[in-house]
Amino acid sequence: MKTLNVDLGERSYPIYIGEGLLDQGLMCQHIRGKQVLIVTNETVAPLYLARLQASLGEHYQVDTVVLPDGEQYKDLTQINTIFDRLLECRHNRTTTLVALGGGVIGDMTGFAAACYQRGVDFVQVPTTVLSQVDSSVGGKTGVNHPQGKNMIGAFHQPQCVVIDTQVLNTLPERELAAGLAEVIKYGLIYDAEFLDWLEENMDALNAREPEAMIQAIYRSCEVKAEVVAQDEKESGIRALLNLGHTFGHAIEAHQGYGQWLHGEAVGAGTMMAVDLSQRLGWISADDVVRARKILLAAKLPVIAPDNMTANDFMDLMAVDKKVIDGQLRLVLLKQLGEAVVTADFPAAMLEQTLAAGDQLGQITSA
Amino acid sequence: MKTLNVDLGERSYPIYIGEGLLDQGLMCQHIRGKQVLIVTNETVAPLYLARLQASLGEHYQVDTVVLPDGEQYKDLTQINTIFDRLLECRHNRTTTLVALGGGVIGDMTGFAAACYQRGVDFVQVPTTVLSQVDSSVGGKTGVNHPQGKNMIGAFHQPQCVVIDTQVLNTLPERELAAGLAEVIKYGLIYDAEFLDWLEENMDALNAREPEAMIQAIYRSCEVKAEVVAQDEKESGIRALLNLGHTFGHAIEAHQGYGQWLHGEAVGAGTMMAVDLSQRLGWISADDVVRARKILLAAKLPVIAPDNMTANDFMDLMAVDKKVIDGQLRLVLLKQLGEAVVTADFPAAMLEQTLAAGDQLGQITSA
Known part of the structure; x- marks a missing residue:
């Protein structure tokens, strides 16, 4: 088992990463009251809920709530279901909620x-690659609104995160790829050496080899933890983690939540950010090819859905959280391994990227 | 105008208190973006919305949302109405929400x-005595759940609070009394001298004389600010502000939100806390009479509704936020001007208080 400490002063917490952690009751040392509510979904419950309950022993009042599975259910109605259960079971303010599932x-x-x-x-007990490397780290919580994702x-920081890589054996192929989109992102924005490592180990990751998987998750969490520790409330550097996300959120919103997986949309969105970075002259055509190849190797889409126009993108991106006083800001690459947040790009170049369509999948080496 | 600074480190904020502040645009120096959403209700909007809008000048995109009036509408549905409006008007994360209304x-x-x-x-631009002295100070925000108030x-701390005592001229009598319940509370829990002052000035407060009103609001905010500054997240001393509230919340929940005003329920609840404090031998029969007299002078109820049994109270109080691992804690008086939070009282004495019924209104001087 590897342990990573996310350093946030009095809100610091550990991330435990290893094989078979689900059964080891590691979280018990982080539960301060006598009440626990496990929140999970209809897909994960039959696979892992009983094991997690057993790992808590007999010391707690353990209640459970099983929600429907899918991004389309990430709304205030489900949050209310959790509140109903908490009050029905009379949980007080020393209770601990345990998230068993994906992002x-x-x-x-x-x-x-x-x-x-x-x-x-x-x-947090994240059960997908995506949630293990992304949404379980950094304290961002929330739900979608019909007019915008995570609005x-x-x-809110967790007391601890328990990542058991064994649970990935039941993860569908598409979910694995979607998670790898975020792993690749950490290489692109922050760590060129990690990007090299990923290029060499993508076959092992696709095959879910435990050693490679633990290493990829560990380094991804480490990069994210470093970035978040510098900027807990997302005023600056943390925004770099959103490479491909402004485009990606527009894709998800347009297609309807749950149609494109978050990581799939981020894959295509990353390719758009890479394309715009090249048009600005910041990265080379060879860099674009490398980015495209590794995304394709992870079995990710690299072009936006063909039913989306440039206007669809502009409308949906106007409500992005990185818009400040009407100005759209994007995460772009200065080079592979280094990203910036900027509003300083010609509108015409953004339009070219939005209009590029399936050319983004066809760029050949310079 | 008087200004009080609530000292919370980087989340510190000023409270402005005076006559006619609504028109003076004091809040503009605390608005950092270009977008403002004023949230108000159907009662307050026709009286003060246009004036507040005018005070903001032409520098902002000012949108408004008018909610139905009443505690029974304090729920997630109304919160969603606010989100809908924010997204419809494309407010970004530099927006400022302005609360124009009561608690x-x-x-x-x-x-x-x-x-x-x-x-x-x-x-915050609070328009009732209750919200001016209570809910606008201290950063507590939230909504009710069918199974519990403010659950x-x-x-979340405001950027500033603007208290205009002129708006109290349109406040209904019952609302005035309900606000004075909280004012009296500050005297009972923290400041015996202020309690003396209130006994002398209750007629002036009932007559809404500006000078007395400003003084009462200022000292109430000052006491609350002192307490909150010591304990922002309510782990200890802040709980003293809940004198009468555990009983009061049970009354509100039992009668249905909006039937008894919060301050009315706190009035009767305070009398129950005072009664139990006397049974414990902490305060004298004369102290009980003083408490009853000042509550009655403020035109507040001092006995619980006659359709509530001791069991009703026990059931409803079991979900109170001050319950820790099954133990009910109450705010009780050590003497007039000094309160404690304690679980250390015989259950039988609490039952006697709950069974006392209208005797609480009939206690005579020793």
Whole structure:
């Protein structure tokens, strides 16, 4: 087992990463009351809920709530279901909520914990690559609104995160690829050496080889933890983590949440950010090819859905959280391994990228 | 105009108190973006919305949302109405929400601000005595759940609070009394000298004389600010502010939100806390009479509704936020001007208080 400490002063917490952690009761040392509510979904519950309950032993009042599975259910209605259960079972403000599932369950459980009695503890047990490397780290919680993804939420740090790589054996292929989109992102924005390592190990990751998987998750969490520790409330550097996300969120919103997986949309969105970075002369055509190749190797889409126009993108991106006083800001690459947030690009170049369509999948080496 | 600074480190904010402040645009120096959403209700809007809008001048995009009036509408549905409006008008994360109304509007606007895009600025313009001395100070925000008051919420500090005592001229009598319940509370828990002053000035306060009103509001905010500054997240001393509230919340929940005003329920609840404090031998029969007299002078109820049994109270108090691992804690008086939070009282004495019924209104001097 590897342990990573996310350093946030009095809100610091550990991330445990290893094989078979689900059964080891590691979270018990982080539960301060006698009540626990496990929040999970209909897909994960039959696979892992009983094991997690067993790992808690007999010391707690353990209640459970099983939500429907899918991004389309990430809304205030489900949050209310969690509140109903907490009150029905008379949980008080020393309760601990445990999120057992992917990013949707993690974000909703964290948000419910942030708001129940104005804030109670929570623990993350992420069961997808995406949530293990992204939404379980950094304290972002929330739900979607019909007019925008993650528009409602709170910053709320977990007491600990328990990542068991064994649970990935039941993960569908598409979900694996979607998670790898975020792993690749960390290489692109922050660590060129990690990008090299990923290029060499993509076959092992596709085959879910434990050693490679632990290493990829560990380094991804480490990069994210470093960035978040510098900028907990997302005023500056943390925004770099959103490479491909402004385009990606527009894709998700346009297609309807749950149609494109978050990581798939980020894959195509990353390719758009890479394309615009090249048009600005910041990265080379060879860099673009490298980015495209590794995304394709992870079995990710690299072009936006063909039913989306440039106008669709502009409309949907206008409500992005990185818009400040009407100005759209994007995360772009200065070079492979270094990103910036900027509003300083010609509108015409952005339009060219939005109009490029399936050319983004066809760029050949210079 | 008097200005009080609530000292919370980087989340410190000023409270401005005076006559006619509504028109003076004091909040503009605390608005950092170009967008403002004023949240108010159907009662307050026709009286003061246009004046507040005019005070902001031409520098901002000012949108408004008018909610139905009443505690029964303090729920997630109304919060969603605020989110809908924010997204419809494309407000970004530099927006400022302005709460124009009583405690319900303040709590909901603050909670919406805490959650919109994971936290935006807000300003309070409280229009009732209750919200001026209580819910506008201290950063507590939230909504009710059918099974408990304020069960869902967040701690979120405003950028500033603007208290215009002129707006109290349109306040209904019952609302005035309900606000004075909280004013009296500050005397009972923290400041015996202020209690003396209130006994002398209750007629002036009932007559809404500006000078007395400003003084009462200023000292109440000052006491609350002192307490909150010591304990922002309510782990200890801040709980003293809940004198009468555990009983009062049970009354509100039992009667249905909006039937008894919060301050009316706190009035009767305070009398129950006073009664139990005397049974414990902490305060004298004369102290009980003083408490009863000042509550009655403020035109407040001092006995619980006659349709409530001791069992009703016990059931409803079991979900109180001050319950820790099954133990009910109450705020009781050590003497007039000094309160404690304690679970250390015989259950039988609490039962006697709950069974005392209208005797609480009939206690005579020793």
